[in-house]
Amino acid sequence: xxxxxxxxxxxxxxxxxxxxxxxxxxxxxxxxxxxxxxxxxxxxxxxxxxxxxxxxxxxxxxxxxxxxxxxxxxxxxxxxxxxxxxxxxxxxxxxxxxxxxxxxxxxxxxxxxxxxxxxxxxxxxxxxxxxxxxxxxxxxxxxxxxxxxxxxxxxxxxxxxxxxxxxxxxxxxxxxxxxxxxxxxxxxxxxxxxxxxxxxxxxxxxxxxxxxxxxxxxxxxxxxxxxxxxxxxxxxxxxxxxxxxxxxxxxxxxxxxxxxxxxxxxxxxxxxxxxxxxxxxxxxxxxxxxxxxxxxxxxxxxxxxxxxxxxxxxxxxxxxxxxxxxxxxxxxxxxxxxxxxxxxxxxxxxxxxxxxxxxxxxxxxxxxxxxxxxxxxxxxxxxxxxxxxxxxxxxxxxxxxx
Numbered sequence: 115x116x117x118x119x120x121x122x123x124x125x126x127x128x129x130x131x132x133x134x135x136x137x138x139x140x141x142x143x144x145x146x147x148x149x150x151x152x153x154x155x156x157x158x159x160x161x162x163x164x165x166x167x168x169x170x171x172x173x174x175x176x177x178x179x180x181x182x183x184x185x186x187x188x189x190x191x192x193x194x195x196x197x198x199x200x201x202x203x204x205x206x207x208x209x210x211x212x213x214x215x216x217x218x219x220x221x222x223x224x225x226x227x228x229x230x231x232x233x234x235x236x237x238x239x240x241x242x243x244x245x246x247x248x249x250x251x252x253x254x255x256x257x258x259x260x261x262x263x264x265x266x267x268x269x270x271x272x273x274x275x276x277x278x279x280x281x282x283x284x285x286x287x288x289x290x291x292x293x294x295x296x297x298x299x300x301x302x303x304x305x306x307x308x309x310x311x312x313x314x315x316x317x318x319x320x321x322x323x324x325x326x327x328x329x330x331x332x333x334x335x336x337x338x339x340x341x342x343x344x345x346x347x348x349x350x351x352x353x354x355x356x357x358x359x360x361x362x363x364x365x366x367x368x369x370x371x372x373x374x375x376x377x378x379x380x381x382x383x384x385x386x387x388x389x390x391x392x393x394x395x396x397x398x399x400x401x402x403x404x405x406x407x408x409x410x411x412x413x414x415x416x417x418x419x420x421x422x423x424x425x426x427x428x429x430x431x432x433x434x435x436x437x438x439x440x441x442x443x444x445x446x447x448x449x450x451x452x453x454x455x456x457x458x459x460x461x462x463x464x465x466x467x468x469x470x471x472x473x474x475x476x477x478x479x480x481x482x483x484x485x486x487x488x489x490x491x492x493x494x495x496x497x498x499x500x501x502x503x504x505x506x507x508x509x510x511x512x513x514x515x516x
Contacts, residue, residue: 194207194279194280195279196276196277196278196279196280197276197277197278198275198276199273199274199275200267200273200274200275200276201272201273203266204264204265204266204267205263205264205265205266205276206262206263206264206265207262207263207265207280208260208261208262208263209260209261209263209282210258210259210260210261211255211257211258211259211282211284212257212258213257213284213285214254214255214256214257214284214285215254215255215257215282215283215284215285216251216252216253216254216255216283216285217230217251217252217255217261217263217280217281217282217283218249218250218251218252218280218281218283219237219239219248219249219250219251219278219279219280219281220247220248220249220278220279220280220281221239221247221248221249221276221277221278221279222247222248222277222278223241223277224239224241224248224275224276224277224278225239225240225241225267225268225269225274226239226265226266226267226268226274226276227239227265227266227267227268228250228263228264228265228266229263229264229266230252230261230262230263230264231262231264232259232260232261232262233252233253233255233259233261235252235253237250238268239278251283254285263280290314290315290356290357290358290359291314291315291359292314292315292359293312293313293314293324293354293355293356293359293360293361294312294313294314294361295310295311295312295313295352295354295361295362295363296310296311296312296313297310297363298362298363298364299363299364299365299366300363300364300365300366301365301366301367301368301369302334302342302344302365302366302367302369303344303367303369303370303371304344304345304346304347304367304369304370304371304385304475304477305343305344305370305371305472305474305475305476305477306343306344307341307342307343308341308342308343308344309339309340309341309342310326310336310340310341310342310352310354310363311340312324312340312354312356312361314356314359323356323357324354324355324356324357325338325354325355325356326338326339326340326352326353326354327352327353327354327355328342328350328351328352328353329350329351329352329353330348330349330350330351330388331345331350332345332346332348332387332388333345333346333347333348333349333350333365333367333388334350334352334365334367336352340354342365344365344367345475346367346384346385346386346387346388347367347368347370347385347386347388347389347425347432348367348388348389348390349364349365349366349367350364350365350367351363351364351365352365368430368431368432368433369432369433369434369435370382370385370432370433370434370435370475370476371434371435371437371476371477371504371505372413372434372435372436372437372476373437373439373471373472373476373477373478373479373503373504373505374413374415374436374437374438374439374471374476374479375415375438375439375440375441375469375471375479376415376416376417376418376438376439376440376441377415377416378414378415378471379412379413379414379415380412380413380415380476381410381411381412381413382407382411382412382413382425382434383410383411383412386411386425386432389425389427389430389432390427391427391428392427394427394428395425395426395427396425396426397409397411397423397424397425397426398423398424398425398426399421399422399423400421400422400423401419401420401421401422401423401436402421403416403417403419404416404417404418404419404420404421404436404438405421405423405436405438407423411425413436415436415438416438417438417440418438418439418440418443419438420435420436420437420438420506421435421436421438422434422435422436423435423436435505437503437505437506439479439503441469441481444469444479444481444501444503444508445467445469445481445483447501447508448481448483448499448501448508448510449483451499451501451508451510452483452485452499452501452510455512456487457487457488457489457490458487458488459487461486461487461488461494462485462486462487463485463486463487464483464484464485465484465485465486465496466483466484467481467482467483467484468481468482468484469481470482477504478502478503478504479502479503479504480500480501480502480503481500481501482498482499482500482501482513483498483499483501484496484498485497485498485499497512497513497514498512498513498514499511499512499513500512500513
């Protein structure tokens, strides 16, 4: 999609709606179709009269290179939505595109006059009805032509209403000269998130016109914002394609931090199945007082502490850092943290506490303290305190502001 240089002349900040969909070789926006219901007979008579007048003026203006079209444009870029009351003599927009384009105006129940002095374009937008649209487009505008779009009310009113959209419609396919990613190689740990940034030229094409893809979705997943998460150990390539140009980043996942409560037993085999020849791999554990590992990859946490472990396949080594926690110790830390936040600590009473862990990647343990205490206003409130442990680092937060 295209970024447009629209500038209002009365210091109103512009917001650009950058939604888009596309076809091969040319991204197009799926515009809103304004559907209307039929009115009563009187409205039909008035509408027919107005439409007849509109056609009459359209025929008169034909020699002035004014083109009237009878439906909403189905392709285009960077439309500007204008539904507001204006307290200024005119709206002014500056549009400059590095390709041949047309500018299409789509208005409903709006009585305005449009001028583009640079190309000699002048058009009255008649107020047909509140249900029928007036749609006009300019002739083809040469590339790199700076156009000033002026929209003025018909009349001398100091306050006027506008309801319409402006579309930029390229006349040729867009081409990308170059695409690059913020990095070509990256090492991640299982469960780690990372965002790839892309840069391309020319600048006016939007990043989201392209597509992201992972060569192995069991190892890494990437969404259409370039956000990557490592799901298991192994290797994968993240690629980004934009108008025929393609670039990539090679991802290697060889580390995993396992945070678990003492006494739990979990399987780590699912995190090594995407390693080439993983069936020939062997587990090696340093610190068997903290944990034990079976040949099948079953990890049993025996006591609080730290341990290091490797999964070895040939000459390749995949590292696991084990962090084990005792529930009563973590609750003590959480209570001390919570206690320091309370306005009246002596009023604290415990309702419930839940001990849980990240069951997807074992990246952290956490507990939720359901408690009651007196607040600063002197009333008793019930609240929850969320406390996490990740790689032996702790963090607590309240789940609401009572």
